[in-house]
Amino acid sequence: MKKLSIFLTALLFSVVVLAACGEEKTEKTTSSNSDATEIKKPETKTEEPKEEVKEEAEEPKIDTSVFEYAKKIEVTNAIDTEQHITVFVYMSEKTKEGLAAQHVLKQSYDFLQQEDIKDAKTVTIAVSQNDKKTFQFTVDKDKFVPNENEPMSDLVLKASKVETMSAEVKAFAAASEWKINE
Numbered sequence: 001m002k003k004l005s006i007f008l009t010a011l012l013f014s015v016v017v018l019a020a021c022g023e024e025k026t027e028k029t030t031s032s033n034s035d036a037t038e039i040k041k042p043e044t045k046t047e048e049p050k051e052e053v054k055e056e057a058e059e060p061k062i063d064t065s066v067f068e069y070a071k072k073i074e075v076t077n078a079i080d081t082e083q084h085i086t087v088f089v090y091m092s093e094k095t096k097e098g099l100a101a102q103h104v105l106k107q108s109y110d111f112l113q114q115e116d117i118k119d120a121k122t123v124t125i126a127v128s129q130n131d132k133k134t135f136q137f138t139v140d141k142d143k144f145v146p147n148e149n150e151p152m153s154d155l156v157l158k159a160s161k162v163e164t165m166s167a168e169v170k171a172f173a174a175a176s177e178w179k180i181n182e
Contacts, residue, residue, distance in 0.1 A: 062117060066110040069095065069103045083121040087111070090128050098172020101127050101135040101165075102153060109152035112144055126164070136164035154179065 062085065064073040072090040079085060091100040104127045112123060126136040137160040144159035162180050165173065173180060 063114055064111070066107045066114075067104065068107065069100070079117070079119050083119060084124070085117055085120045085122075086124045086126070088126050088128060093130050095129070096172070097127075097129060097134045097166050097168040098176075100129060101169045101172065102176065104135070105137075105153035105156050108139070108156045109146070112139060112141065112156070113146055117141075124163075132166070133164055134166040135162075135169045137162045157181070 062075050062077060064070075064075060064087065067073055067087075067089050069091060070089045071092055074088040074090075076086040089104050091104070095103070104125060108123075108125055111117075111125075117123065121141055122138055123141065124136065124138040127134050137157070139156060139160045141159070145155065147155060157178055157180060160181060162182050165180075
């Protein structure tokens with residue numbers, strides 16, 4: 001009895017759903033004696049043929065997960081046109097500017113080795129805090145040589161030209177004895 005009840009409920013539900021799916025359009029017509037009558041016409045929807053949109057080959061998604069301390073990351077991929085990538089790394093205001101730059105330098109070591117950016121010749125990485133660019137450097141990938149026996153930030157700096165440094169980052173760099181190419 002319970003199965004029959006479930007079956008009938010499902011059947012009733014299906015009928016209600018199917019009935020609700022169809023739309024009817026009503027038109028009023030007037031006859032010669034001015035009586036208004038309604039004629040119901042079922043409305044059928046016809047789909048217009050869709051134009052085929054040729055999708056362009058998507059650029060590979062560049063993995064930015066190595067920048068684990070970042071609040072937000074923006075990547076401009078110009079590998080196809082200029083063999084260049086620009087990465088803006090937005091860091092928390094709570095982190096000191098020098099430490100934020102150090103984090104990004106170390107994390108850039110892994111970022112530069114990923115397969116998705118192998119065709120880039122240069123990579124510019126900018127660190128921003130409080131809507132202010134505190135540190136920016138451009139890496140020449142031909143000069144970047146990974147080596148597990150040297151500090152990661154030294155290897156990134158060795159292959160880079162530093163373009164922007166705030167006073168706090170300069171003080172941190174001096175205290176940390178970064179070898180900076182300007």
